[in-house]
Amino acid sequence: MSVLELRSISKVYGRGAAEVQALRDVSLTVAAGEMVAVMGPSGSGKSSLLTIAGTLEEPTSGAVLIGGKDTLRMSGTAKSQLRRRTIGYVFQDFNLLPGLTAAENVSLPLELDGSSMRKAHLAALAALEELGLGDRAQRFPDQLSGGERQRVAIARAVVGERSLLLADEPSGALDTANGEAVMRLIHTYCKRGTAAVVVTHDAQLASWADRVVFLRDGRLVDQTAAPAGPETLLEQQS
Amino acid sequence: MSVRHALLALLSEGPKYGLQLREEFEANTGQVWPLNVGQVYTTLQRLERDGLVTALGDTEELEPGPQKAYRITEAGSAELAQWLRVPPDLSTPPRDDLVMKVLIAVRVPGTNVSEVIQAHRTYLIQLMQEWTRLKEDDNGRDVAFSLVVDSELFRLDSVVRWLDAAEGRLRRALADGWIPGQALAAPPVSNGLPTRPKMGIRR
Numbered sequence: 001m002s003v004l005e006l007r008s009i010s011k012v013y014g015r016g017a018a019e020v021q022a023l024r025d026v027s028l029t030v031a032a033g034e035m036v037a038v039m040g041p042s043g044s045g046k047s048s049l050l051t052i053a054g055t056l057e058e059p060t061s062g063a064v065l066i067g068g069k070d071t072l073r074m075s076g077t078a079k080s081q082l083r084r085r086t087i088g089y090v091f092q093d094f095n096l097l098p099g100l101t102a103a104e105n106v107s108l109p110l111e112l113d114g115s116s117m118r119k120a121h122l123a124a125l126a127a128l129e130e131l132g133l134g135d136r137a138q139r140f141p142d143q144l145s146g147g148e149r150q151r152v153a154i155a156r157a158v159v160g161e162r163s164l165l166l167a168d169e170p171s172g173a174l175d176t177a178n179g180e181a182v183m184r185l186i187h188t189y190c191k192r193g194t195a196a197v198v199v200t201h202d203a204q205l206a207s208w209a210d211r212v213v214f215l216r217d218g219r220l221v222d223q224t225a226a227p228a229g230p231e232t233l234l235e236q237q238s
Numbered sequence: 239m240s241v242r243h244a245l246l247a248l249l250s251e252g253p254k255y256g257l258q259l260r261e262e263f264e265a266n267t268g269q270v271w272p273l274n275v276g277q278v279y280t281t282l283q284r285l286e287r288d289g290l291v292t293a294l295g296d297t298e299e300l301e302p303g304p305q306k307a308y309r310i311t312e313a314g315s316a317e318l319a320q321w322l323r324v325p326p327d328l329s330t331p332p333r334d335d336l337v338m339k340v341l342i343a344v345r346v347p348g349t350n351v352s353e354v355i356q357a358h359r360t361y362l363i364q365l366m367q368e369w370t371r372l373k374e375d376d377n378g379r380d381v382a383f384s385l386v387v388d389s390e391l392f393r394l395d396s397v398v399r400w401l402d403a404a405e406g407r408l409r410r411a412l413a414d415g416w417i418p419g420q421a422l423a424a425p426p427v428s429n430g431l432p433t434r435p436k437m438g439i440r441r
Contacts, residue, residue, distance in 0.1 A: 039363070041402065041405075041406065184374065187374065203362070203363055203366060203394070203395045203398040203399070204366065204370075204391050204392075204395050206363060206366075207363060207366035207367045207369070207370040207391070208367075208370055208374070209367070212360075212363050212367070214356060214359065214360065216352065216356075221352075221356055222356050222357075222359075222360050223360070224360055224363055224364045224367060225364065
């Protein structure tokens with residue numbers, strides 16, 4: 001089943017002489033369990049593609065379907081719920097709240113979504129434990145290394161059965177070993193059924209993905225052949 | 239790849255049989271450099287001729303078997319220590335088909351160089367995906383294998399980065415009115431510094 005479907009997305013910023021066409025007729029389908037990397041130089045539209053896929057921004061034209069539902073027709077409340085329950089975001093600079101411990105950072109999206117504090121806390125601890133951060137749960141972000149902070153951010157993005165993980169240069173600020181660990185983790189979650197879109201300009205990191213798509217001047221110009229697998233065979237991109 | 243020195247390295251751990259040397263060689267190179275038995279024996283014969291290894295007699299420390307066993311000599315150890323410290327010759331750029339193809343693509347009328355570059359980029363990333371999959375499956379258990387895979391990934395990565403840089407350079411040059419085959423007009427001096435004399439761009 002496709003978790004994310006972008007149908008002929010275009011995005012224009014500004015008007016007249018200041019007009020910038022960030023995306024031109026981009027179509028992309030990401031299946032459950034599939035990790036897709038988006039590669040392209042600066043200004044190619046990578047980040048716009050990600051914010052539109054995450055419903056943080058609307059396309060100028062085209063449709064964004066998440067879990068088969070047209071997000072452009074959703075109410076504000078329904079969209080907020082989708083962002084809290086279904087989509088997990090990972091950013092280059094981690095975006096952890098400095099005044100909260102690792103466990104509190106991870107449990108926050110669940111609490112915002114109405115889980116009890118206790119339940120959210122237990123789920124956060126389990127997620128941190130799984131990422132090898134069980135003993136770091138009570139630390140604040142500034143007491144963690146860069147690699148640990150990014151793992152906390154991943155725990156926050158995957159906690160509570162999210163089905164779509166969106167990551168913008170998730171290893172950008174990390175060294176080779178930590179960057180690789182982050183990609184390995186994301187791929188592990190995908191193998192369990194999460195769909196992921198990872199934006200990166202780094203070929204070594206992109207090569208962790210099941211499929212790599214290439215953006216140039218807002219257009220999807222090429223992609224690697226998806227390796228044969230039950231999901232990818234059923235969900236060939238149109 | 240020096241089979242000669244790899245065999246000396248394996249023998250520096252103690253006397254070994256030929257077949258054992260071949261198995262250990264492959265295990266230590268992450269099985270990406272297969273060796274045939276013939277290669278092992280001809281190399282051992284040459285090493286013996288040069289006094290770097292000696293064949294063991296039946297009475298010595300390894301059990302007598304159907305195969306010959308070998309031991310490293312002092313000269314062999316010295317040769318190995320010397321070899322490890324001498325950098326391989328990287329001073330001459332290798333003849334690179336990909337660089338040639340891009341250089342030629344620029345000159346062939348009607349060729350979309352970006353498309354040519356993208357075709358190579360896609361192929362390279364697919365290769366990198368295959369290596370990464372092997373690395374993922376092994377999960378760092380076989381350290382020698384991980385080292386070999388990393389080296390291959392870094393090599394392919396450097397080619398992808400060159401393609402990215404080449405594409406960017408060509409785009410800027412074309413935007414500046416460059417005509418392939420001609421020298422790019424000197425950029426206007428905008429920072430108030432005197433122009434430097436041209437070096438090496440006399441084509």
